[in-house]
Amino acid sequence: MLITGALCLEVKSRVSAGGTRISAGGRRAGVGYGRKIEMRSGIQGIARPDFLAVLVEGDPLAVADWEDVNVRTIITFADFWPLLLGRKCSEELPRLPMPIISLTEALNNLTVDNLKSLMRWLPEASRIGKKSGLVEEILRNLAGDRLQALWEGLDKTQRLAVAEATYAEDGCFNATRFRAKYGRLPNFSVRDERRRHEHHGPPTALCLFLYYQNGWRYVPADLNERLMAFVPAPEPVRLDTVDSLPGIYGESPLSVRLCERDALADLPLLLRLVDQGKLKVSEKTALPGTATLQLLCGQLSGSDYYAEPVPGPTDQEIGPIKAFSWPMLLQAAGLVQRNGSKLVLSKAGLTALTTPTADVLVKIWRKWLKATSLDEFSRIDVIKGQKAKGGAMAAVAPRRAAIAEMLQRCPAGKWISIDAFSRFMVATGHTFDVARDPWSLYICEPDYGSLGHSGYHDWDILQLRYMLCFLFEYVAPLGIIDIAYTEPAGARPNFHDMWGTDELQFLSRYDGLAYFRVTSLGAYCLGASGHYTPAPVQSSVRLSVMPGMQVKVIAGRLSAEESLVLDMWATEEADRLWRLDLQKAIVAVERGHDIAELREFLQARDDQPVPDTVESFIKRAGKEGKALKVAGTTLLIDCNDAQMAAMLATRKETAHLCLRAGDKHVVVRLEDEDKFRTHIRALGYGMTA
Incomplete structure (x- = not known):
C-alpha cells in the first residue's frame, strides 16, 4: 500500500498504547503495542517502546480517546520508517520537538553509573550517596564561576560544540552540520586504544554541557542562559573560495x-x-x-x-x-x-x-x-x-x-x-x-x-x-x-x-x-544581479554581397550558427560561395522568420552597402512570403449535382455558411459544420462522410 504520512505519538505507558483508538477518514481502528498491527480499512500501525505510529493511505488522521497518549509531531513516512527500524534514512534524521527541561531534570534522567562517570571531571564532588545526592553534588560543582572554569578546560573543538548548541534556536547540537562546518566532531567519550568503539568509553567533560535525549544532544534551558554570559557566539558559516585553480x-x-x-x-x-x-x-x-x-x-x-x-570491454562509457x-x-x-x-x-x-x-x-x-x-x-x-x-x-x-x-x-x-x-x-x-x-x-x-x-x-x-x-x-x-x-x-x-x-x-x-x-x-x-550586458560578439568573417545574388566569403570562416543563417536564405554553390534563393527565403518567411534578419546579417559582414538587386530580393521575399494567409480550415463537400450546389450557395439558410467551389462542390468552415448540418437536415437532406 502507498504510505503517505505518519502520525507520531508519544506513549506514556504500555497499557495506554494498547488501549488507544484511532480513526482515519471516519473509520475506527484498534491499535496494539510493540508489534506490527494490521488494522481495518487498509490502515497499518507500528509501535515501538517509546513511540506509536499510525500510517495511513491517503486519508487524513483523526485521533479519538487520547487517554495517556500525547501528539508529538507529524512527519513523512520516509523519515519515520528508519526511526522505527533503528536505521539511518538520511544524513540528518528528523528531530522531534523536545520539551525544554532544566539541568536538574537532565541529570535526573541519567543513571547512577552515568552520574558517577561525569563526576570524574568534578574533583571536589563526592561520589558517595543516593542518586538525588549525586545530582545535588553535580549542581553544586557547576554553580557560580565553576561552570566557566570547566568550559575553559574543554579543548577547542568541544568549546565550539558548546557554542553551536548554546546559540542554536533549539539548543541542540547538530553533529552533521558541525562536521560540515569544522571538518571534525568533538569527543564525547574518552579515547582508549583498548576499546574498539570510542563511544563506549567514559564520558568527557563535554557531557556536562550537552545531554543526550531522543537521539540528540542539547543544552538544558537554564544552563543555556548561564553559558550565554561567557561563551562567545560561533562564527557564521563561510563559503571558501580559491584565487586560482590547481593544475x-x-x-x-x-x-x-x-x-x-x-x-x-x-x-x-x-x-x-x-x-x-x-x-x-x-x-x-x-x-x-x-x-x-x-x-x-x-x-x-x-x-x-x-x-x-x-570504450574497452571493461571501461565505463x-x-x-x-x-x-x-x-x-x-x-x-x-x-x-x-x-x-x-x-x-x-x-x-x-x-x-x-x-x-x-x-x-x-x-x-x-x-x-x-x-x-x-x-x-x-x-x-x-x-x-x-x-x-x-x-x-x-x-x-x-x-x-x-x-x-x-x-x-x-x-x-x-x-x-x-x-x-x-x-x-x-x-x-x-x-x-x-x-x-x-x-x-x-x-x-x-x-x-x-x-x-x-x-x-x-x-x-x-x-x-x-x-x-x-x-x-x-x-x-x-x-x-x-x-x-x-x-x-x-x-x-x-x-x-x-x-x-x-x-x-x-x-x-x-x-x-x-x-x-x-x-x-x-x-x-x-537574480543576484538586476542587469546583464553581454560582450559584443565580433564576427571574424567578411562577406562580399554581389548584385548577381551571390554571397562570397572573402575572409575568415563561417561559424556553425552563421552557416545555418545563410542556409536558411541561400543555397551553397561551392566552398565559400552562396546564392540567395527566393524559394528558400519564402519558406523562411512562412515559418515566421523576419526577412530583415538577412539584411542585418549581410550588412554586419560586408563593408559595402547591400546592392539594389539584393535589396529588391529582400523586399520581394518579405512581401510574397506573406501573400497568402490561412484563414481557417474548411470541409469540401461533394453535392449530387450542380443544382444542389447552387441551391445551397444561394438559399438564405445556408448561403452564409458555405461558398461555391466548382460545379458540384461547396466549402464550409470547420467551425460551421454543425450549423450547416442542422440547416440541410431541416431542408430534408443528409451528409455522409
Whole structure:
C-alpha cells in the first residue's frame, strides 16, 4: 500500500498504547503495542517502546480517546520508517520537538553509573550517596564561576560544540552540520586504544554541557542562559573560495570550460538546428536519440565536455552531457515542441530567435527549476530501482530550489570547489532529499547492493552525486557557471566500499567536476544581479554581397550558427560561395522568420552597402512570403449535382455558411459544420462522410 504520512505519538505507558483508538477518514481502528498491527480499512500501525505510529493511505488522521497518549509531531513516512527500524534514512534524521527541561531534570534522567562517570571531571564532588545526592553534588560543582572554569578546560573543538548548541534556536547540537562546518566532531567519550568503539568509553567533560535525549544532544534551558554570559557566539558559516585553480586535481589535469561564452553561442545555434528539422527525440521518452547526440557533439561550442574514446570491454562509457541536456532544456522551456519524433520551434521559440539570448537563457533556467519531465538523478544509471513501484525518489523541484538558493550566495567570478559548496549547504542546513526510500535503490543486486544499508545512502553518495549532475549537465550549459573538471574515473572513490562496485571506475559520469564559479550571466539568471550586458560578439568573417545574388566569403570562416543563417536564405554553390534563393527565403518567411534578419546579417559582414538587386530580393521575399494567409480550415463537400450546389450557395439558410467551389462542390468552415448540418437536415437532406 502507498504510505503517505505518519502520525507520531508519544506513549506514556504500555497499557495506554494498547488501549488507544484511532480513526482515519471516519473509520475506527484498534491499535496494539510493540508489534506490527494490521488494522481495518487498509490502515497499518507500528509501535515501538517509546513511540506509536499510525500510517495511513491517503486519508487524513483523526485521533479519538487520547487517554495517556500525547501528539508529538507529524512527519513523512520516509523519515519515520528508519526511526522505527533503528536505521539511518538520511544524513540528518528528523528531530522531534523536545520539551525544554532544566539541568536538574537532565541529570535526573541519567543513571547512577552515568552520574558517577561525569563526576570524574568534578574533583571536589563526592561520589558517595543516593542518586538525588549525586545530582545535588553535580549542581553544586557547576554553580557560580565553576561552570566557566570547566568550559575553559574543554579543548577547542568541544568549546565550539558548546557554542553551536548554546546559540542554536533549539539548543541542540547538530553533529552533521558541525562536521560540515569544522571538518571534525568533538569527543564525547574518552579515547582508549583498548576499546574498539570510542563511544563506549567514559564520558568527557563535554557531557556536562550537552545531554543526550531522543537521539540528540542539547543544552538544558537554564544552563543555556548561564553559558550565554561567557561563551562567545560561533562564527557564521563561510563559503571558501580559491584565487586560482590547481593544475592537477587528484592525479589528473584540470580542464576549464568558459560556459557563459559557450551558452550565448549555443542557444541560437540550437534554435536554428530545430528550425531546420535536424533534432529528433524519442516519441515515448522525449530523450534525444543517438543521431541527435552525435550531431550536437559536433556542433556545440567546444564540442561536449569529454572527447569520447571507443570504450574497452571493461571501461565505463561517459557519454554525452551537454548534448543530452540541451534538447531537454528546450522542451521544458516550451521553446520547442514535438511533431512525431522531430522537434519544431514553438511560437515562443520563434520569438526567442529575435530576443536577447541572455533573456531567453533566464527563461529556460526558471522553467527548468519547476520542470518534472526529467529527474536528473536518473542519469546516474548505475543506481537502479529509481522507478520502483510506490515512488522511491523525492520530488525534483525542492532539490533544484535548494541548490539554486545557495548558488545565489556564491560570489560571482570566484572559483569554488564542489566539496566546499557541498559542506556549505550542509553546514547552513540547506539540505534536500533525493530518495524517499533508499532501500528501493540498489547497485547490481537489490538485496546486498541496496542503498538502504548504512553508509550506502550518505550525503556524498546521493545528494552530492545529484548536485554534480545538476551543475555539470544543466547549470553549466546555460552559462550560469564556468566549470573546471577532470576525468571521472578515480575522481571520487568514496563508493568503493559499497557492494557491487568492484567493476566501476566511477559512480557517475559527473564525478570529475571539481570547481565552478558563477558568471556574470549566472548572477543575472539567479537574480543576484538586476542587469546583464553581454560582450559584443565580433564576427571574424567578411562577406562580399554581389548584385548577381551571390554571397562570397572573402575572409575568415563561417561559424556553425552563421552557416545555418545563410542556409536558411541561400543555397551553397561551392566552398565559400552562396546564392540567395527566393524559394528558400519564402519558406523562411512562412515559418515566421523576419526577412530583415538577412539584411542585418549581410550588412554586419560586408563593408559595402547591400546592392539594389539584393535589396529588391529582400523586399520581394518579405512581401510574397506573406501573400497568402490561412484563414481557417474548411470541409469540401461533394453535392449530387450542380443544382444542389447552387441551391445551397444561394438559399438564405445556408448561403452564409458555405461558398461555391466548382460545379458540384461547396466549402464550409470547420467551425460551421454543425450549423450547416442542422440547416440541410431541416431542408430534408443528409451528409455522409
